[in-house]
Amino acid sequence: MSHTQALLSSVFGFSGFRPGQEEIVNSVSKGENVLAIMPTGGGKSLCFQLPALVRDGLTVVISPLIALMRDQVEALKAVGVEAGALTSGNTDEETDAVFEALSSGRLKLLYMAPERLSSGGTLTLLRRSNVTMIAVDEAHCVSQWGHDFRPDYLRIGELRRALDVPLCAFTATADEETRDEIVARLFDGEAPQTFLRGFDRPNIHLAFAVKDSPRAQILSFAKARKGQSGIVYCGTRAKTESLAKALNDSGQTALAYHGGMERDQRRDAERRFQQEDELIVVATVAFGMGIDKPDIRWVAHADLPKSVESYYQEIGRAGRDGAPAETLTLFGPDDMRFRRTQIDESPSPVERRAADHARLNALLGIAEAQVCRRQNLLSYFGEASEKCGTCDLCDTPPELFDGTEAVRKALSAILRCDEGFGAGHLIDVLMGKQTDKVKQWSHDTLSVFGIGKEYDKRHWNAIFRQMMGMDLVRPNPDRFGALFMTEPAVPILKGQANVTLRRDTLAKANRGGPVAKALVSDEDAPLLSALKAKRRSLSEEARVPAYVVFADRTLIEMAETRPQTLDDMARIGGVGAKKLEKYGDAFLSVILGSAPEKMHPSRRKLATRGSGDVFERLLEAQANQVRGACGTLKPMTLTSAQLSRIAATRPRDLKTFTGLVGPRHAERFGEIMLRVIHET
Incomplete structure (x- = not known):
């Protein structure tokens, strides 16, 4: 030896x-x-x-x-x-x-x-x-x-x-x-x-389910495995505590675990989990890495993990002894919104956020898989395998249908809308809804407007989710989550390939649990996330709380109205002159996707005072009156300084106006410029 x-x-x-x-x-x-x-x-x-x-x-x-x-x-x-x-x-x-x-x-x-x-x-x-x-x-x-x-x-x-x-x-x-x-x-x-050495854990049974009363789903899964050690992963600290209480109230023994607990509390939870055979730990991802307990019999996810790697690592804590173990992962629209928002609010460069969206698509592909989940999971890591026989899709294959027409309609809408909008707006276009945004962009005149009335909003959301799971479309982090087509989508759009969809996912879309009310529409959520990321960066740099830069309601209004200039920005609630001067360019750059045009200091000062639009209209009025109403008089103009004074003071009568520019210029420009001031 x-x-x-x-x-x-x-x-x-x-x-x-x-x-x-x-x-x-x-x-x-x-x-x-x-x-x-x-x-x-x-x-x-x-x-x-x-x-x-x-x-x-x-x-x-x-x-x-x-x-x-x-x-x-x-x-x-x-x-x-x-x-x-x-x-x-x-x-x-x-x-x-x-x-x-x-x-x-x-x-x-x-x-x-x-x-x-x-x-x-x-x-x-x-x-x-x-x-x-x-x-x-x-x-x-x-x-x-x-x-x-x-x-x-x-x-x-x-x-x-x-x-x-x-x-x-x-x-x-x-x-x-x-x-x-x-x-x-x-x-x-x-x-x-x-x-x-491979990624397969054949002793672990894989299962996913669309959220439908998620707390009841987790309680039912745990009840069927009473007496066995298990872990429930949650997306938030608050949910770990409420779900642990619900499990205890149902007769199980459960502990919450998250990074906000005291160190001694976490140590005690880890010790008890190692030593007690029937304990359930309800935890954030802070729990489990390195926990060498061989007989964890099940792992459940109350919320969708953030990537395939996270999912694989977390379910891998079950069945280390090689004996059979089970998993259940719940997912729904709120999970996707939450995970997309996490990516969009990240300070990471665009390429990193694009890669993270692709990774999330890969996990969604496993959640929305049509055949053996293990095949889908292992293929992500570059391994080929036969159907495993130990996942929910092998146990009960889902009913599939030819979804080519629906997918082609969705892809056509993406293309006709110039790959510049998210699923929410695209669904409004497909369903023929006359929303303000549809009218603003004249999308009610497109050939795809109203061609998808056979499905309701929930159905279309489920179709778009399956399309993302197939990686036919991805959110574009450069355009605040607007969907763009990937290469595999092209032959489907051209009628050269067909695509199947899961019918059960569409059926469950109509009876899913309540959807959390979002701060803004799905369409504006990615931009709000980008604005929040910019706010966080500025607040950390200045070492002040985020709300000192701008309050949430101010960022929400920016996301919904999308100001294009400093003058537009000045009309946003909570954007005063000082903050506009200090932060205006930074937030406009996020909204525009590039740095705003340089502005003369005098003109910039007018914008911070809310007078920029008046200045622009005065310039336009002057251009129409340079040679007088008849167009034959000797050219005459006001200086930028004079126009700035007029815009800032906004005289109400000819006498005051004359005091600013003198009688000759007042005779030429007084009537038309006073009309501009009155109208604004």
């Missing part, structure tokens, strides 16, 4: 490796740079813990969550391995014990959060601690395009170069793009030994 095999048995108590582990362990033990993508529950931690015991010196483990580090350190200590963690959650005694073990050379594994790498003393500490290997857990956190980006992960490459030691990186959620980014950022682009 080899030394590695002996340690596997004597320390960890395993008689053999799980599939895929042995090759990785051997490569890491030899000191090779390694990137390993393994399914959640596939035994990633053993692949760096065992080599750490085989090799001389100290292995530093970079890990993203305190709970993960604490659990692994306690598990290692329980089997006699010298391990410690330096985290913000340590007591003074725990930190002192780690430093003492380091100085005496006893420590084999040292866990730390990536944020600690920004501390000036960390590199000095590690240089004198005989570090011989770096292990990076949850390596996808290095991806700036990923769902769990942690900026301090970018420092790991610098640490590897400074210590000049091999590095092994592990993750369960990395598509090809993310894998390339990991190699570039952690290994300086030099290809490590790469092990792709």
